[in-house]
Structure formats: C-alpha cells, structure tokens
Amino acid sequence: MKKAKNRRITKGERFLYSSIAIMLFLVMFIQIYSAASLGNLKMNIEKLNYQVSSQEKKNESLNMKISELTAYDNIKGVVSEMGLSYNYENIIIIDK
Numbered sequence: 001m002k003k004a005k006n007r008r009i010t011k012g013e014r015f016l017y018s019s020i021a022i023m024l025f026l027v028m029f030i031q032i033y034s035a036a037s038l039g040n041l042k043m044n045i046e047k048l049n050y051q052v053s054s055q056e057k058k059n060e061s062l063n064m065k066i067s068e069l070t071a072y073d074n075i076k077g078v079v080s081e082m083g084l085s086y087n088y089e090n091i092i093i094i095d096k
Contacts, residue, residue: 009017068074079085
C-alpha cells in the first residue's frame with residue numbers, strides 16, 4: 001500500500017494565492033472606478049454641449065435684433081423722430 005501524502009499549502013503558494021486575490025480585487029475596483037469616471041465625464045460633456053447650443057441660440061437672436069435695429073427703415077424713422085435729416089454719406093459701416 002502506498003502512503004497517502006499529506007498535502008499542505010506552502011507559504012509560497014499562500015503568498016501567490018493571496019497576491020492573485022488582491023490583484024483581482026484591484027482590477028475590479030479600477031474597472032468600476034474608471035467606468036464611473038467615464039460616465040461623469042460624458043455627463044459633463046453633455047452639459048457643456050447644451051450650454052454651447054443655448055449660447056448659440058442667444059447669439060443668433062441678438063444678431064437678428066441687431067439686423068432689425070440697423071435696418072434702413074428703422075434708422076430713417078429714428079432720424080425723422082429726432083428732427084434730423086438722413087445723410088447717407090455721413091454713415092460709416094464698420095465690419096468686424
């Protein structure tokens with residue numbers, strides 16, 4: 001008959017198993033943390049996109065108001081109300 005060997009876990013194996021368990025825990029933690037950070041970043045990007053589109057709408061509205069206020073008929077009406085004469089040669093147009 002063969003003697004049954006008493007199989008025990010050595011210190012090296014115990015260290016190896018515990019190291020693997022710690023590494024797996026760290027990998028899972030890093031993966032969850034990275035996913036949460038990525039979600040937060042995407043949410044911030046969407047907020048910024050909304051703010052940019054909102055500001056673009058405001059700018060477009062203001063440009064339309066400027067166009068309305070600088071229209072020839074509007075200027076001629078304001079000049080007439082003030083009792084002045086409209087002289088086209090004295091108007092200077094400034095471009096950006």
